[in-house]
Amino acid sequence: xxxxxxxxxxxxxxxxxxxxxxxxxxxxxxxxxxxxxxxxxxxxxxxxxxxxxxxxxxxxxxxxxxxxxxxxxxxxxxxxxxxxxxxxxxxxxxxxxxxxxxxxxxxxxxxxxxxxxxxxxxxxxxxxxxxxxxxxxxxxxxxxxxxxxxxxxxxxxxxxxxxxxxxxxxxxxxxxxxxxxxxxxxxxxxxxxxxxxxxxxxxxxxxxxxxxxxxxxxxxxxxxxxxxxxxxxxxxxxxxxxxxxxxxxxxxxxxxxxxxxxxxxxxxxxxxxxxxxxxxxxxxxxxxxxxxxxx
Amino acid sequence: xxxxxxxxxxxxxxxxxxxxxxxxxxxxxxxxxxxxxxxxxxxxxxxxxxxxxxxxxxxxxxxxxxxxxxxxxxxxxxxxxxxxxxxxxxxxxxxxxxxxxxxxxxxxxxxxxxxxxxxxxxxxxxxxxxxxxxxxxxxxxxxxxxxxxxxxxxxxxxxxxxxxxxxxxxxxxxxxxxxxxxxxxxxxxxxxxxxxxxxxxxxxxxxxxxxxxxxxxxxxxxxxxxxxxxxxxxxxxxxxxxxxxxxxxxxxxxxxxxxxxxxxxxxxxxxxxxxxxxxxxxxxxxxxxxxxxxxxxxxxxxxxxxxxxxxxxxxxxxxxxxxxxxxxxxxxxxxxxxxxxx
Numbered sequence: 001x002x003x004x005x006x007x008x009x010x011x012x013x014x015x016x017x018x019x020x021x022x023x024x025x026x027x028x029x030x031x032x033x034x035x036x037x038x039x040x041x042x043x044x045x046x047x048x049x050x051x052x053x054x055x056x057x058x059x060x061x062x063x064x065x066x067x068x069x070x071x072x073x074x075x076x077x078x079x080x081x082x083x084x085x086x087x088x089x090x091x092x093x094x095x096x097x098x099x100x101x102x103x104x105x106x107x108x109x110x111x112x113x114x115x116x117x118x119x120x121x122x123x124x125x126x127x128x129x130x131x132x133x134x135x136x137x138x139x140x141x142x143x144x145x146x147x148x149x150x151x152x153x154x155x156x157x158x159x160x161x162x163x164x165x166x167x168x169x170x171x172x173x174x175x176x177x178x179x180x181x182x183x184x185x186x187x188x189x190x191x192x193x194x195x196x197x198x199x200x201x202x203x204x205x206x207x208x209x210x211x212x213x214x215x216x217x218x219x220x221x222x223x224x225x226x227x228x229x230x231x232x233x234x235x236x237x238x239x240x241x242x243x244x245x246x247x248x249x250x251x252x253x254x255x256x257x258x259x260x261x262x263x264x265x266x267x268x269x270x271x272x273x274x275x276x277x278x279x280x281x282x283x284x285x286x287x288x289x290x291x292x293x294x295x
Numbered sequence: 296x297x298x299x300x301x302x303x304x305x306x307x308x309x310x311x312x313x314x315x316x317x318x319x320x321x322x323x324x325x326x327x328x329x330x331x332x333x334x335x336x337x338x339x340x341x342x343x344x345x346x347x348x349x350x351x352x353x354x355x356x357x358x359x360x361x362x363x364x365x366x367x368x369x370x371x372x373x374x375x376x377x378x379x380x381x382x383x384x385x386x387x388x389x390x391x392x393x394x395x396x397x398x399x400x401x402x403x404x405x406x407x408x409x410x411x412x413x414x415x416x417x418x419x420x421x422x423x424x425x426x427x428x429x430x431x432x433x434x435x436x437x438x439x440x441x442x443x444x445x446x447x448x449x450x451x452x453x454x455x456x457x458x459x460x461x462x463x464x465x466x467x468x469x470x471x472x473x474x475x476x477x478x479x480x481x482x483x484x485x486x487x488x489x490x491x492x493x494x495x496x497x498x499x500x501x502x503x504x505x506x507x508x509x510x511x512x513x514x515x516x517x518x519x520x521x522x523x524x525x526x527x528x529x530x531x532x533x534x535x536x537x538x539x540x541x542x543x544x545x546x547x548x549x550x551x552x553x554x555x556x557x558x559x560x561x562x563x564x565x566x567x568x569x570x571x572x573x574x575x576x577x578x579x580x581x582x583x584x585x586x587x588x589x590x591x592x593x594x595x596x597x598x599x600x601x602x603x604x605x606x607x608x609x610x611x612x613x614x615x616x617x618x619x620x621x622x623x624x625x626x627x628x629x630x631x632x633x634x635x636x637x
Contacts, residue, residue, distance in 0.1 A: 070481065071427060071449070071478055071481070072427060072428045072430075072431070073427050073428060073449065073450055073451075073454050074454065074457075075457060077428070078428055078429075078430050081430070095425075095427075095428075095431055096424075096425075096426060096430075096431035096434040096435070097428050097430035097431040097433075097434070099434055100430050100431065100433050100434035100437075101430065112481060114374050114401070114402070114403075114424075114425070114480055114494060115403075116374035116375065116376050116402065116494070116495070117374070117375055117376060117377055117380050117402065117404045118377065118380075118404070119380070119403075119404025119405070119407060119408065120374075120402060120403040120404040122404075123403055123404060123407050123438075124403070135483070135494075136483060137483040137486045137487070137492055137494070137495060138376075142376050142377060142378075145377050146377065164487070166482070166483045166484050166487050167477040167478070167481060167482040167483060167484050167538075168477060168478045168481045168482075169449065169476050169477045169478060169552075170449035170450070170451075170476075170478070170631040170637045171476060171552075171553075171631070171636065171637050172637065173551065173552060177544045177545060177549065177551055178545070181635060181637075182634075182637045183634065183637075196544065196545070198542045198543065198544045198551050199542060199543040199544075200521060200522045200523075200542055200543070201522055201524075201525055201541065201542065201543060201548060202522050203543070204521065204522070206521065206542065207484075207542070207551075209544070209551070214477070214484065214552070216487060282486070282487065282490075283486070283487065283488070283489070283490045283519075284487050284488055284519075284521065285520075286517070286519060286520030286521045
């Protein structure tokens with residue numbers, strides 16, 4: 001199995017982004033996904049910056065993949081997509097618009113394309129899909145069943161570490177919760193380096209707001225499931241970037257690397273400081289008084 | 296017959312929901328140009344207990360509609376996982392056999408199956424396919440010969456116009472009903488709490504996971520144990536979808552994602568007509584025949600008035616009031632059609 005680092009889902013300042021990828025160049029990961037998936041207004045890094053970062057990571061021996069937006073509505077977003085398709089070698093498609101432009105070229109199908117059955121895998125494969133990042137809600141049994149009949153040469157990747165992307169909206173929740181309009185957002189999502197945690201009225205961390213994206217408050221951590229994922233036929237584990245306020249990301253990379261290289265059972269990630277803590281199950285389990293043990 | 300209905304098609308179709316045969320008749324009798332239904336098989340996005348059509352009911356419904364010049368679309372819009380795949384294929388076959396005027400599909404595999412095995416059956420792209428731009432529509436048109444697409448409820452009016460300018464497909468938009476604030480097909484909030492989502496099971500916040508609790512201070516509602524909202528005595532309590540609950544963010548208890556409210560486009564009907572939309576869709580296959588009858592009657596009259604004179608059209612106050620009473624939360628919004636909402 002190989003190790004990837006997924007696209008940076010949050011808005012970090014320029015020095016922070018450059019520092020993150022500079023350090024990543026020296027870390028034992030095989031694949032790095034770059035670019036903006038969540039919000040087209042986030043342009044602290046320009047195309048040239050991403051290209052430069054990609055060049056450095058390639059020079060350090062990483063496979064570099066450029067990601068496209070999950071939600072594309074505006075003409076400007078489609079034009080930007082066309083430029084990405086024209087300039088990048090390998091692309092992760094997160095919308096069918098990208099698949100349409102990439103047809104007959106090798107591409108990665110991102111977690112935001114809805115792929116749930118063998119017929120869909122086979123069709124996308126015939127159009128050029130070389131790697132498939134499974135949707136976060138897909139259970140391991142289904143994943144395993146699909147991979148048993150996978151098209152030849154197709155790799156499978158699983159979101160293995162990070163707050164899970166759950167939904168996209170036209171509405172910017174980071175702005176709204178601060179009583180700002182999306183058109184005058186002031187880039188307030190930059191205040192939440194790992195998303196803004198939303199709690200239930202019983203104080204249970206439930207969701208995280210990240211611009212137009214809603215994530216789980218809990219951090220998925222599948223380091224303890226590497227054996228199971230391997231048996232299911234997974235080829236790549238994706239680690240989603242988190243800031244140093246949440247965790248020492250280089251130690252997360254190190255723990256997963258150690259688990260892959262040696263004994264998967266012993267390895268452990270450093271604890272996360274995010275209020276939701278870690279989870280292995282996709283389905284959130286109520287942990288306060290509302291939990292009904294009989295269920 | 297589908298062919299003759301095809302020739303008589305109105306400039307803009309009013310497409311109404313039916314979760315049962317009585318609801319279908321109510322929609323047709325009150326002026327729906329088309330009705331959309333689902334089978335009782337877990338393949339459609341309103342997979343609720345006691346709802347939807349057996350093959351026999353579907354046959355009667357299609358006959359009833361066709362005799363009165365209305366069309367019937369069959370929604371088969373979950374993303375079938377391997378265990379649902381055979382059932383989903385059979386449902387497409389069944390829709391073709393029963394003479395449905397179109398199938399509404401989201402899944403790429405199922406679209407391909409329908410294209411290959413039932414090329415004469417119209418294929419509409421479901422809102423669940425999350426196609427929010429013309430380039431994505433181009434994919435579905437070119438790959439599967441899709442004829443019409445239902446746009447997700449996330450585009451502004453200007454963006455709807457842009458899509459229509461750049462596509463050959465007929466565009467259908469939502470006009471009234473409950474409001475999804477997330478991109479349809481790209482929301483896993485429900486499965487994160489319950490294991491079942493619109494994509495996987497055709498449900499959002501399934502009833503079996505909902506629990507109401509009466510407390511001294513009012514009512515609480517939980518989804519699989521997680522507190523979604525708490526209502527003071529006398530406060531209106533809506534169905535607990537996660538996106539419309541109240542949560543704590545930045546120290547305040549707020550509707551962090553959206554208030555319980557309904558979509559209603561009467562205020563921008565002339566603009567939608569002018570933009571060239573080919574169909575206005577009403578949400579609500581889970582609603583009663585009486586609800587379907589009233590919403591259909593009201594929207595029929597408003598759409599006719601708007602088509603007669605789009606320049607001077609204003610919503611009838613009585614029509615707006617009638618829809619308001621039926622709306623979730625008794626309030627309405629233009630949703631994403633209006634930029635400030637976003």
